[in-house]
């Protein structure tokens with residue numbers, strides 16, 4: 488694997504290599520569910536206590552990655568902070584749901600050798616799979632190593648056959664040191680377009696992006712197709728942020744759902760800064776991927792007051808954008824703090840990711856100038 492191999496002597500070489508491979512496996516799992524070749528219909532959605540959606544894909548990816556990380560690094564060495572828990576799946580009324588997760592996970596683990604990894608010698612049972620999901624209950628913090636996983640980020644995008652991401656990061660002593668972002672519907676060849684009606688089967692293939700902190704480079708490889716002859720190690724290319732720093736030419740992206748980010752506030756900022764293009768509304772951390780790859784220059788997210796951003800929604804994307812040459816801060820211009828546990832504690836108003844300092848300064852300046860008139 489270029490990129491990860493090129494830095495084989497690097498401190499995080501093994502973490503990066505395993506991380507990229509398990510995210511490749513997870514993307515393959517999600518694509519199979521989305522194509523309906525395994526498990527229930529991808530739009531079979533269960534509502535969590537906070538009314539947000541979860542699917543077989545979310546649980547299956549979390550179980551599979553948790554099992555593979557434990558297998559690769561030793562269960563006792565692995566601390567994982569992840570979005571999902573297995574409470575609903577453990578319920579007596581959820582036997583068919585659990586059966587779908589068990590089948591999906593085992594089918595994916597059986598493919599591990601194709602991705603250069605070792606799977607289990609026999610299929611995992613329901614209790615092992617529940618255990619793999621439940622052991623991702625670490626709360627992170629300022630000391631030690633913690634993996635951070637969003638098994639399916641942008642579940643709504645996944646359900647709608649649109650953009651979604653598998654996001655895995657490693658935090659060491661409060662700093663994000665490895666980031667891997669799988670984007671199954673974001674072609675490594677085609678640009679992102681503002682058209683949520685484009686069906687995923689027309690996107691052909693997705694990509695995985697990855698980096699380690701301080702490497703000064705971020706990489707992208709196409710998805711390994713789960714069929715045909717597998718070519719591993721796969722080709723990888725360096726990605727870089729856009730060089731555009733004129734607001735007139737810049738594209739900004741933001742969440743699709745108004746409930747997740749204040750669209751009218753970001754429109755006000757865009758106007759103040761002199762952005763002319765329509766916002767690119769994209770589900771999930773694919774927004775960070777678009778900045779890192781140079782398909783867009785600005786990402787803004789202004790959640791409602793009182794909403795606390797979680798580390799798994801940002802860790803992988805932030806380090807990839809930074810190493811690709813970009814800047815990510817809160818809306819006050821301060822770096823995001825991944826050392827305080829599950830939440831980005833102390834976050835000032837929102838998140839601003841930019842391809843360069845020039846645009847970033849303009850956006851932060853506009854936030855300061857406009858805050859009094861905002862309605863967040």
Ligand SMILES: Nc1ncnc2c1ncn2[C@@H]1O[C@H](COP(=O)(O)OS(=O)(=O)O)[C@@H](OP(=O)(O)O)[C@H]1O
Pocket residue numbers: 539570637639640641642643644741742743744745746747748769770771772790791794797800
């Ligand atoms: N109220 C509210 N405000 C802000 N953010 C919220 C909120 N509720 C949820 N979330 C988190 O947002 C994640 C999806 O963010 P996106 O940027 O993909 O939003 S959007 O779907 O494009 O609208 C989503 O990630 P997933 O749950 O992994 O899909 C949530 O962690």
Ligand SMILES: [Mg+2]
Pocket residue numbers: 539540570642
């Ligand atoms: Mg969710």
Ligand SMILES: [Mg+2]
Pocket residue numbers: 637639640641799800
């Ligand atoms: Mg998420």
Ligand SMILES: [Mg+2]
Pocket residue numbers: 545570637638639640641642
């Ligand atoms: Mg999620």
